[in-house]
Amino acid sequence: MKHDIDVILFDVGGTLRGAWRQEEEKAMQALGEINRLMNLNMPENELFRLLKKGSKGYSAWAQETHMELDEEQLWSRWMLPDHPEQLVRSLAMQLNACWRQIIANREIFPETQEILMTLFRRGYRLGIVSNTTTSVEVPEFLRRLKLTGMLECVILSCQYGRRKPDPDILLEATRRMGVDPLQCAYIGDRLDRDVVAARAAGFRQIIILDGDRKNNDENLVSDPAQPDLYISNLLDLKKIFPMKDALPVPINKYPLSISTMWAIDNFPHLTDFLQASKRIGFEGVELNHQINSDMLQGTNLKDGFIASIHEPCPADISANDLKKRDWLISSIDEEKRQKGVDSIKRSVFLANKIGVKNIVVHCGQIVMDLGLEVQLRALYEKEGAAGESYQILKQHYETERERLARAHMDSLKKSIQELLQVAAPLGIRLALENRYHYFDLPLVDEMEELLALAGQDQLGFIYDVGHAQTLDRLGFVPHEEWLRRFSDRMVEIHIHDVKGIIDHYAPGLGEVDFDMIRPYLPAGIIRTVEIHPRNTPEELRQGINFLEIKGII
Numbered sequence: 001m002k003h004d005i006d007v008i009l010f011d012v013g014g015t016l017r018g019a020w021r022q023e024e025e026k027a028m029q030a031l032g033e034i035n036r037l038m039n040l041n042m043p044e045n046e047l048f049r050l051l052k053k054g055s056k057g058y059s060a061w062a063q064e065t066h067m068e069l070d071e072e073q074l075w076s077r078w079m080l081p082d083h084p085e086q087l088v089r090s091l092a093m094q095l096n097a098c099w100r101q102i103i104a105n106r107e108i109f110p111e112t113q114e115i116l117m118t119l120f121r122r123g124y125r126l127g128i129v130s131n132t133t134t135s136v137e138v139p140e141f142l143r144r145l146k147l148t149g150m151l152e153c154v155i156l157s158c159q160y161g162r163r164k165p166d167p168d169i170l171l172e173a174t175r176r177m178g179v180d181p182l183q184c185a186y187i188g189d190r191l192d193r194d195v196v197a198a199r200a201a202g203f204r205q206i207i208i209l210d211g212d213r214k215n216n217d218e219n220l221v222s223d224p225a226q227p228d229l230y231i232s233n234l235l236d237l238k239k240i241f242p243m244k245d246a247l248p249v250p251i252n253k254y255p256l257s258i259s260t261m262w263a264i265d266n267f268p269h270l271t272d273f274l275q276a277s278k279r280i281g282f283e284g285v286e287l288n289h290q291i292n293s294d295m296l297q298g299t300n301l302k303d304g305f306i307a308s309i310h311e312p313c314p315a316d317i318s319a320n321d322l323k324k325r326d327w328l329i330s331s332i333d334e335e336k337r338q339k340g341v342d343s344i345k346r347s348v349f350l351a352n353k354i355g356v357k358n359i360v361v362h363c364g365q366i367v368m369d370l371g372l373e374v375q376l377r378a379l380y381e382k383e384g385a386a387g388e389s390y391q392i393l394k395q396h397y398e399t400e401r402e403r404l405a406r407a408h409m410d411s412l413k414k415s416i417q418e419l420l421q422v423a424a425p426l427g428i429r430l431a432l433e434n435r436y437h438y439f440d441l442p443l444v445d446e447m448e449e450l451l452a453l454a455g456q457d458q459l460g461f462i463y464d465v466g467h468a469q470t471l472d473r474l475g476f477v478p479h480e481e482w483l484r485r486f487s488d489r490m491v492e493i494h495i496h497d498v499k500g501i502i503d504h505y506a507p508g509l510g511e512v513d514f515d516m517i518r519p520y521l522p523a524g525i526i527r528t529v530e531i532h533p534r535n536t537p538e539e540l541r542q543g544i545n546f547l548e549i550k551g552i553i
Contacts, residue, residue: 280540
């Protein structure tokens, strides 16, 4: 058998996950929840018959048309068509989760994680194409198994609008991944859907998981409705797909780095994240403050791929714990301040060991009533920054911060001077980042005071797009002021988007004005995408395309 397959796409139900009859008690609880959500007050058996009728009618329609509806349309048009549409639509995700719990108990096969990790590490590009009426279950199980980042493409019929055996849903995966169908294999469990769709799409290899079937070469070759192979267990794929001669080469290479923030819970090991980053086309990675010594074990950090380090890395004491203990370089308690300095020194020593020249530094925070910002953000969500209650609380918050800031700034300046004495002789630059919270240090005038402590070769400015956007939205600092005042000291940019006051979305998914940002960016700075793990691989790739269109790269 030829081994020129580059892409392996998987079905989900019956392939990566099994379904069994639900326990009666759990099914009744879920029925009761639907009753409660909709305030129906129907006997459970009557409600079940109603929903079963709608589900059966929808299934017949979907199989005939090869179309699939999203949750809102499914429930408003088929499951509860005689109930208030707006209410049904608003509850559709919850209703659908309950119904799916009623009809089956679904469990991921024990071998699913192992085979997906193995095939990724052997150099194959992976994806999922599945018929399903839920948009949440597949992303949830991928996150639970820490596999999200390994799947380049996930197409669910309820989001795409078409379902197998229509081959277009498989061809859409090849379009998104930029591959020819002849480079692809499809792994499924249904002859009538998976084989028919993959055969019509022109896939090179079709494999069906069926423990009761045996391979018969004569039948398989002569019957196009048969797969190329049957397997009895997913782990049989190890014998079919050996190690690739070379790892996938990105179609494009981008002058971008990516933060390990996106790696957390998306990959089983840091090495897998580094490999995925190279496949996407990033030229470097920033080790962020969630990476500890255990995660670094067994990882090659000396190949020049690490562009920067965000302290505290290695985070053997987490950034959150450092804040709780006030072990920060801004602490006015001398012993605690020194603990903060020591934490950043460890990042400097790691940078020196692996040849990294930039350390991203958080400058600490002011010890004050942090509940003020919690209240302020809640008011923002309720009435916006122009509301009277918001403005009164904001003014009080500003007064309190100003009263307490000086002592923390003095400690911070002392700490930076001590750190410069360690970093500068090693040729390592400290880069101070603008922050997300108003109680954080520094604001713009404070940043100017800090940057005056040394020249740009020793002390630079990290411009965080999302942090600047958020403080602007809250009415504290105009976004562009950071750029006007410090673009000449900028050594790195943290790129992410913001919805309202929630940051770390992939570029293009929020409201940041990247056209305003572009003219201020100096040539040669490190450009780091810093997005939350909730962003999918496809959203990340779309974000890169967005940055190209906007001229950020």
